Amino acid sequence: MTRSARRTRRTSRTLQVAGAGAAALLALSACSSDSGSSDASGKPSASGSKELSGTVTVFAAASLKESFTTLGKDFEKAHPGTKVTFSFGGSDSLAASITGGAPADVFAAASPKTMAIVTDKKDAVGTPATFVRNQLEIATLPGNPDKVASLKDLTKSGLKVVLCDKTVPCGAAAQKALDASDLKLTPVSYEQDVKSALTKVELKEADAAVVYKTDVKAAGDKVEGVEFPESAKAVNDYPIALLKDAPNTETAKAFIALVQSAEGQQVLTEAGFLKP
Structure with a gap:
């Protein structure tokens, strides 16, 4: 074999190795991109968001029984894997139970005065929102x-x-x-x-x-x-609030959002409640 032929053969082998290395590098890069759950900014992507699950415990005024029971079923249907449990009763008794340490995620009272029993003890998150009124x-x-x-x-x-x-x-x-x-x-x-x-x-x-x-x-x-x-x-405003020690915060927030949504307001209006 001539010196020129040997040089040509070595060059060809070098190019093959380099090409294989580049292909492997591209494949590795693609795998890293596909397996990650972050976007270019390093924040989790929407596809990596956690679905709602678990039980939400709602303490609610007795007058909300029919409409909230309906909304609870609607919520469970919209979010498979969740369950909404209710404790209905006099708002003052429910408030006393919450401040006494009863585990609950949401409190819906039949008056601002009874909601204040909870907020005064710092047992609610943020400012309660009035979602309906009743006469x-x-x-x-x-x-x-x-x-x-x-x-x-x-x-x-x-x-x-x-x-x-x-x-x-x-x-x-x-x-x-x-x-x-x-x-x-x-x-x-x-x-x-x-x-x-x-x-x-x-x-x-x-x-x-x-x-x-x-x-x-x-x-x-x-x-x-x-x-x-x-x-x-003597029309009563009904406030609703997320509780500070809520065991299931994210799912509780979603239930409150349903109550305040157009769908939730329709159920409540059909039950005879007045809009806030």
Whole structure:
């Protein structure tokens, strides 16, 4: 073999090795790019975002039972792998449970005053947002046999009337309406939440109760509703807040977002709530 031929052969071999090295380098670079979850800025990409999961525990005013139960099912359907559990009751009792250390993610109260029990203890994150309002109505027996037509009619002798306890938002609102009309009413019982007051009428243990319009609507033909003008002076704002020690913060935020969304507001409006 001539010296010129040997030189040509060595050059060809060198070029083959260099080409193979470049190809390997390109393949390695492509693998590194595909396996990473960061963009050019070094921040996680959208594809690497964590999906919602786990249980969200919501403490909510009793009057929210029907609408929140519906929203809970909608949330679970939209986010497979999540579960929404509820504790419904008087807002004051729920607030006391939260400040006492009960584990919960979200609190939806029937008045700013009961929400303040939680915020004053620094147990909520940020400023609670008002998401709906609610107005009072008189619930009577079906057909309204006692011919109740006004708030004043509830003071008739012999009429068995039930009110929510004054520490509960519906009870405080009822007292505010009575005071605005200079009326004094002694009920046969004070109930710890609005559903308990309504149940007394449904079971015919009382002739009438002052509850929310939403509760009258939810009861259907079990009671009859009577509107009264003084209720306009005692409309309750409903605030909602993420709790400081929420076990499932991100999923809780998503549930609150659903409540405030157009979809959530439609469910609440159909239940009889007023827009904030």
